Amino acid sequence: MISEGRSINVTLIFSLERYAGVMGSYIAGLEAALANGIEDLSHISSVGSFFISRVDTEVDSRLRANGSSEALELLGTAAVTQGQLAYTAFLETFSGTRWERLAERGARVQRPLWASTSTKNPDLKDTLYVDSLIGPNSVNTLPDATLRAFDDHGTVKRTVDANPDEAQRRWERLGNLVDLDDVARVLETEGVQAFEKSFVELLQVLTVRCDELRK
Template sequence: MTDTLKQLSDAGVSIWLDDLSRERLTSGNLAELIRDKHVVGVTTNPTIFAGALSDGKAYDAQVRELAARGASLADTVRELTTTDVRNACDLFRDVHQASGGVDGRVSIEVDPGLARDTDATAAEALDLWKTVDRPNLLVKIPATEEGLPAITQTLAEGVSVNVTLIFSVERYRAVIEAYLAGLEQAKANGHDLRAIHSVASFFVSRVDSEVDKRLDAIGTDEAKALRGEAAVANARLAYAAFLELFQGPRWEALAADGANRQRPLWASTGVKNPDYSPTLYVDQLVVSDTVNTMPEKTLHAVAEQGKITGDTVTGTADAAQAIYDRLSAVGIDVSDVYRTLEVEGVEKFDKSWAELLETVQGQLDAAKS
């Protein structure tokens, strides 16, 4: 049988799982995915933790212990989530070492309620880094306008960052600028640039969901012909920006000091529309120096029916731009699409965080009764 996931890995795509729970860790499921499915990293977000803590009894013992100590709700959430992330970091230790620090990464996100507060985001990012205390951690910071300077501040402290909630190539260019500025400050602060890693997480499927909805509302044959085209084209344009901006004198000066390029990461790669191939956002985004973080359902779909035919991204920028020209021509306000997606993204994570707090408060109350 063809090992499709190995083909993907061999093509230079790091396969990360977009999920984490106490159950995955204690059952051996995550270790099995590392061993058998070429998984070399994990991403989490507030939605993932909200689901994990509301499902099953895996956290009950730790909640009872924290309740007995009189821990606050905030401290309890911090303990539960950072414990999972720390243990996952330990599980990936060998992968991290074997890859020279590139992979074996586990991400944890700052409180999404801080997405519009630069200083609070940077402070929490540093606190999470110190609390987890593992070199293969990535702290997730959203690429809001307020998040950009927080990214720079966090990197300047020597902290590795996963920049999340990126939708537009324009914002991605600002993220790369924030990354380069952070590395320059980290160097000035005496940090070893070789130890600082970063990924820039492009949310893929959500772009198609929003654009397709608008194309359907326009309703013309020309508009409908563009359904399912925007997300892959957007990611391909992002990769072209990655190649463009990680070269030249400024980057070369940092690279000479051991700096690592900030790899593009394809996030939200589970297909939302059942009419599309379940492996669409994997097969069509195969290119070296990238990460694809997948829900387990997508991971298994790729293993069973993915078609990895080599690089499907390099050299596609002109064709991708042509798709966006056509989208504009039929009446899609692309800038408004991205604004909408960013606002919705922050709101969704805020809602998930509120659900997480409510779940844990209920567990604390039950433990005290």
């Protein structure tokens, strides 16, 4: 669809591996758009949407089940850590010769979008998923309560790539305790099922409404 000049929100991303594929597909789509005769790429936009809080909910349940001191120490860190590593991958992907050729034709970076950024765990700071993921060309879709909380006591500064080496070490520690690939599979499956259910329900409502208007 990118190759046809359409703007796309790629959603329900729960792993770095999936995100790498999303970014690669976007770049390939832009290259195909050029090949299809679209000379100005500036009107094509895209975001890659990470669902943040769901990652901590799933990982934390597994860390608690592990019960070790290290596991309990890492509670509430997985989602932000993955987001920070995703941003590092974003910076690396949208640089270099391949990307610069597209940027010269007006291409825009595919921005990382942080979704589901209200904390579900009352032990976590209510602005954690905002304070920790601030950086250029990123998007955060804040629920109303989180927006009010951030306006009241949030921290406005670039944080998402403040210490990528530390984020990598923390991610490796988490991976030694939890099967992060399985976490991503579970969350992606559940997310697709939930979105599919909502989509079917929406179509049913629209069908009923169309039938009413025809009468």
